[in-house]
Amino acid sequence: MHLAETLMALGGAFLAAGLAARLGRRFGLPTIPLFMLAGLLLGPNTPGLALVEDPTEFALLSSLGLILLLFYLGLEFHLDDLIGGGRRLLAAGGLYLLINVGLGLGFGFALGWGSREAFVLAGVIGISSSAIVTKVLVETGRLGRPESKLVLGIIVVEDVFLALYLALLQPVLSDASGFGESAQQFGIAFGFLVVLTAIARWGATLVGRLVDTRDDELLIVTFVGLAVLSAGVAEKLGVSDAIGAFMIGLILGSGKAGVRIQKLVHPLRDAFAALFFFTFGLTIDPGDVLSVWLPISIAIVVTVVGNLTAGALSSRIYGFGPEKASFVSLTVLARGEFALILASMAAVAGLDPRITAFVAGYVLVLAILGPLAASRSDDFARVLDRALGRWLPEAPVPQPAEETQRGQNARFEGVISGTPGGRD
Structure with a gap:
């Protein structure tokens, strides 16, 4: 392709x-599936105008979108959030992941596509889309409510799990031969995480002083350089570039x-993340999607059942009744950016197409179904109340202090722009 083209x-x-995203917003639809749909319609696999004949021509820019996506996720996450949440948050978030990732892993093995594919599908089915989740919290006007604190806590726990899962998945995707090679690759990835986490915990102030400048232009050039360089170093070490971007974001x-x-x-994140989702859409062949409609349908049912179960159990830990349990379960139902990241990694690794x-x-289905x-959720809560009303008694939950809640709202409202992004 020539420069002009x-x-x-x-x-x-x-x-x-x-x-596409602007049109979809009029109907209250999230942007991630619409970016994908735009790529699908303008890609080489559908009739009509093919804007891009070869999706690999956008590979580098798409990778930059992924790097900025994970970098922004790292910026949002704070270790103090996890520590401050206490055992109850860890129990609720861990329970959510255990149920959904476990169901995803079982579903993956049941499909029979392969062991490596099963581990990818476990992450795809087990991790919700925070881009859509946080948008739903704001648009429903429930960001300041106690049940939303649990939803945000699940997202925080997912952040931690995601970094560890990517480190674990890397030797699996690389098809390491033997336990020794797998253990070595995981050790490198885990050591990389430990070193950068220690820097984030005890050396972030020093690093911040090195990059901080009053000039916004210089600051942008510096942190973009660090994000891309860290991703490259991680890839060179045999670790996912996503981990490198995430961890440098955590430090900064x-x-x-x-x-x-x-x-x-x-x-920057919004623009290049949109290109990442658009490029993913370019690779989609509608005929291939139709050929796996049955596994998709089963996976959606598995995800809904897993979310309802995990949401009810997590809500019980917090003493929530059916209304709040219903909202928690359905708010974290959507899947999006991390499923696409894992699918891209699987494609690069040469897994089952x-x-x-x-x-x-x-x-596409869950990104639309989740927000709707x-x-x-209140309508569904009435059904849940009849089924589990005695099992989920409403318990009074103390409201957070006004100043604390205002700070939490300001932080998470800053995440919402209606466009995709890491933990957006």
Whole structure:
């Protein structure tokens, strides 16, 4: 592709993604599936205009979108959030992951596509889309309520799990030969995580001083360079580039300049993350999605059952009744950005090509179904009340202090822009 054609295709991609998302917002739809849909319609696998004939031509820019996505996730996450949540938060979040990831792993093995594929599907089915979840919290006007604190706590626990899971998944995807090689690769990934986590915990202030500057332009150049370099170093070490981006975001987010960086990276993340989802859409063949409609349908049922079960059990830990339990269960139902990240990693690793088609259809359905179901959680709560009313007694939950809640609201409202992003 010549330069002029490349620029036209790139500009068209951004424009198409933006117009599709703008149209979808009028109907209250999340942007992630719409970016994918735009790529699908303008890709080489559908009739009509093919904006891009070869999706690999956008590979580098798409990778940059993934890096900024995970970098922003790291900026949002704070170790103090997990520590401050206490045992109850860990129990609720851990229970949610145990049920959903466990069901996903069982479903993956039941499909018979392969062991490596099963581990990918476990993450796809087990991890919710925080991009959609946090948007739902704001749009339903329930961000300041006690049940939303549990929802946000589940997201925090998922953040920690995601980093560990990517480290564990890397030697699996690389098809390491023998236990020794797998253990070595996991040891490198885990050691990389430990070192960078220690820096985030005790050295973030020093790192923040090294990068902080009053000039926004210089700050942007510096943190983008660090994010991309860290991703490259991680990839060189045989660790996922996503881990490197996440961890450098965690370090910078804990420093003095963290809030400024989060604000400055927001538009970059939005633009390149949109391109990441658009590029994923380019790779989708509708015929392939239709060929796996049965596994997609079963996975959706498994996800709904898992979420309802996990939401009810987690809500019981917090003493919530049916109404709040219904809202928690349905709010974290949507799947999105991390499912697509895992599908992209599976494609690069040469796993069963059906995974890409499966994830595309699965995400498209749940990314739309999740917000719609959450907006009608009160109706479902009446059904839940008749079924589990005695098992889920409503217990008074103390409201957080006004100043604490205002700070929490400000932090998470800053995440919401209606566009995709890590933990957006």
